[in-house]
Amino acid sequence: xxxxxxxxxxxxxxxxxxxxxxxxxxxxxxxxxxxxxxxxxxxxxxxxxxxxxxxxxxxxxxxxxxxxxxxxxxxxxxxxxxxxxxxxxxxxxxxxxxxxxxxxxxxxxxxxxxxxxxxxxxxxxxxxxxxxxxxxxxxxxxxxxxxxxxxxxxxxxxxxxxxxxxxxxxxxxxxxxxxxxxxxxxxxxxxxxxxxxxxxxxxxxxxxxxxxxxxxxxxxxxxxxxxxxxxxxxxxxxxxxxxxxxxxxxxxxxxxxxxxxxxxxxxx
Numbered sequence: 633x634x635x636x637x638x639x640x641x642x643x644x645x646x647x648x649x650x651x652x653x654x655x656x657x658x659x660x661x662x663x664x665x666x667x668x669x670x671x672x673x674x675x676x677x678x679x680x681x682x683x684x685x686x687x688x689x690x691x692x693x694x695x696x697x698x699x700x701x702x703x704x705x706x707x708x709x710x711x712x713x714x715x716x717x718x719x720x721x722x723x724x725x726x727x728x729x730x731x732x733x734x735x736x737x738x739x740x741x742x743x744x745x746x747x748x749x750x751x752x753x754x755x756x757x758x759x760x761x762x763x764x765x766x767x768x769x770x771x772x773x774x775x776x777x778x779x780x781x782x783x784x785x786x787x788x789x790x791x792x793x794x795x796x797x798x799x800x801x802x803x804x805x806x807x808x809x810x811x812x813x814x815x816x817x818x819x820x821x822x823x824x825x826x827x828x829x830x831x832x833x834x835x836x837x838x839x840x841x842x843x844x845x846x847x848x849x850x851x852x853x854x855x856x857x858x859x860x861x862x863x864x865x866x867x868x869x870x871x872x873x874x875x876x877x878x879x880x881x882x883x884x885x886x887x888x889x890x891x892x893x894x895x896x897x898x899x900x
Contacts, residue, residue: 710796715815715854720822727761727821728792735759752831764828766790770840771824777844778820812855819851 649657681691710728712721726732735749736759751759753770765771767790775788784802789795800813823846830836 709810710800710814710818713811713814713818715811715857716818717854720818723822723825724818727765730761732761732825734761734764736761752828762791765821765824766792766795774820774824774840774843774847777840778816778847781844781848782816815854816847816851819847819854823847823850 643657677687678685679687679691681695682688710724712725716724723732730737735744735752738744739746739749749758751757751763751768753764753768755769757763757768766775766788779786779788782802786798786802788799796814796817799817800810803809803813823843827838827843830838
């Protein structure tokens with residue numbers, strides 16, 4: 633917008649508006665129809681969602697999550713985990729809302745053509761959220777490797793919410809157990825997403841074993857940065873000790889003698 637016309641009667645635009653922009657303009661004009669601008673008063677922004685009339689992230693988030701609690705109800709315990717980096721939390725949020733730039737979503741936005749939506753893993757299917765992360769023949773084998781790493785035998789579903797709830801309850805329903813497995817689950821998803829992007833933009837094709845190692849290292853550093861490992865040892869008993877043992881032996885045996893490293897974890 634360049635400026636106001638004579639007596640505020642019109643707006644001038646740098647280019648012709650798109651149809652969806654014209655709709656937003658009509659809504660804006662309707663909202664401003666009852667306002668009278670006064671030349672002797674300075675303009676200022678007022679944030680109505682907070683008593684100070686100043687914007688806060690907390691007030692905005694509270695408003696967005698209270699508009700329709702049902703939107704977040706099924707996956708709220710996967711959102712905004714302190715152990716997980718912010719960019720990964722945003723990735724998870726967009727994943728559950730189906731707002732990632734998967735090829736089916738890009739097709740809906742007319743970014744891609746219908747003949748260019750094949751799965752990046754070259755499995756021959758169309759790339760959409762549930763297929764890419766849970767149903768793809770290629771990335772599906774990564775989940776099998778993860779189960780073998782954790783010494784768990786299970787059949788995981790191919791839909792986001794049921795997959796999340798089943799995987800994160802594999803070791804019980806205690807809060808710490810589900811948090812730890814939620815972090816592992818998110819780590820796998822983020823590794824899959826980054827590998828998918830490397831395939832598209834860098835033409836790099838890594839073996840599944842390499843992706844498994846990335847999941848291990850990434851998970852370990854997320855846990856260690858927030859002292860989750862020692863928390864598991866205190867609260868889970870023998871099973872938690874085994875979990876940390878598996879994590880340390882499989883992930884960090886390259887850097888540390890296993891016994892010494894376990895001792896350092898126990899003493900944290």
